[in-house]
Amino acid sequence: MASFEEDVMKKAGRSSFWETVRTVIYAVLIAIVIRTTLFEPFNIPSESMRPTLEVGDYLFVSKYSYGYSRYSIPLGLPLFEGRIIENAPERGDVVVFRKPSEPNVDYIKRIVGLPGDKIQVTGGVLIVNGTPVKRERIEDYIEAFPGGGVRRIEQFRETLPSGKTYITFNLTDANTLDNTGVYEVPAGHYFAMGDNRDNSIDSRVNPKENGVGFIPAENLIGRAEVIFFSTDGTAGLFEPWKWFGAIRYGRLLQVIR
Template identity: 45%
Template sequence: MSDAAKKKTGKGELRETIVIIVQALLIALVFRTFAFEPFSIPTASMQSNLLIGDYILSSKYSYGYSRYSLPYSEVPWNGRIFGSSPERGDVAVFRPVPQRDNYVKRVIGLPGDRIQMIDGTLNINGEEVPRELVGEDIDRDSSGLDLPVQLYRETLPNGVSYVVQEVSDNAQFDNTSVYTVPPGHYFMMGDNRDRSLDSRSLTAVGYVPFENFVGKAEWRFFSINDNIPPWQIWRWPGNVRFDRMFTSVYE
C-alpha cells in the first residue's frame, strides 16, 4: 500500500473513531436526560435503606419532566409534562426550594395531608402510623460519629413498609406541630429520622413542589464504604459492598 493510501486509510479510521465517540456521548446524554440519572448518597439521612457510599439510578420518566429534571435547571420553564404524581412511600430525588443541591428522601405527605411527629411516631391525618421495633444497630454518619439506634418497621396507610432508625424519641423533630401540606406540594422525610434534614425543617427544606422533583430512586448500582471515590479502583478490595450492587431501592 502506498504512503498516500495509508494516510487516507488512517484519516478514515480516525474519522470513524470520532463519530463513534460522539454517538456514544450523545446516547449517554439522552439516557441521562430522559431515562435514568445517577446520584451518590453522601449523608446518613436515609440509612439503613440507603448507605453513605451507595450510588443509585433515578428514573426521570416516572414523574415526567420539568426544568429540575433536565441538565440545566436555569431553563426558563415552569410546570411538568408527562409522567405521574409521586406516591406515598416513594424514595425520590428532588431540589428543595431554598437550596441548589439535590436531596434524596421518602415521600411521606401528599397534597392536603396533615403530618405530625408525636414522641418519635409519625402521624398522618390524625392517625398514628404503625411502627414495630425490629432491632438495634450502630449508625455512623458522614463525620464518622457512631450512635446506637433502634430500628422500627413503619407501615404507611397505603401498605408501603420500610425500616426507620431512631436515636431517641425526644430529638429535635420528634415532637412537632401539625404540618398541612399545600396543594401541589409533598412532605419528604429521611428514614434515619434523627439524622435527617427534611421537610420537618420548613426553613431548610420545607414543602416540596411537584415541579422540583428530579426523579424516582429505583436501583443501587454501586456501593463502597466511607464515600471512597469509585475511581480509586486500588481501594475496592475490602471496601466495595458487592451485596448491595444491582439491587432495588425498595427491597
C-alpha cells in the same frame, strides 16, 4: 511530490480521525438522552436515609417515573415550566429532588405527605391526616466502629396507610423534630422525611433555617430504584484498585423500598 500511496494513507488517516470524533459525539448524545429520560446515577453522601441507604451507596434513579421538568435536563436549563408526562409519586417513594432553597443541590428523602395531607410528628411518631402511622419496634441496629466498640441504634418498622413498609432509625423521642406542629401540604407540593429521623434535614425544617420545607412537584428528579454499587467509604466508584475489601457485596443490586 507525494506518491499516490501517501495520499491514500493521509486521506484514510483523516477519515479514521473524523470517524472517531463522530463515534464519540454519538456516544455522548446517547448518554445524555439516557441520563435525561431514563436513568441517572447518584451516590449517597450523608446518613439521613439510614438504614435504607448508607454513605457510599451508588444508585440508579428512574427519570421517567414522575415525568420530566427542567431539572430532568443536565444543568437544569429552564427550557419549559412545570412537568410533562406527569405521574404523581406515591406515599413511601424514595425520591431525589432539588432542594427548593438551593436548586443546584440534590437531596434524597422518602415521601410521606401528598398534596392536601396534614402531617405531624408527636413523640417521634409520624401522624398522617390525624392517624398515627403504625410503628413496630424491631431488633436494634448494631453499628461497629473501626477502632473497636459498638453502638446500638433503635429501629422501628413503619407501615404507611398505603401499606408501604420500611425501617427507620430512632436516637431519641425528645428531639425538636420529634414534636412538631401540623404541616398542611399545599397543592402541587410534597412532604418528605429521612429514615434516620433524628439526623435528617427534611420537610420538617423551614427553608429559612436551611431546611427543605414543602417540595414543589417541579423539583422532583426521579425515584430511587436500585443500589448498583456500594463501598464502605474507603474506595470510590472510579478507584478499582481500592475495591478489594471495600465493596459491600450484600448491598449490591439491592432494590430500594
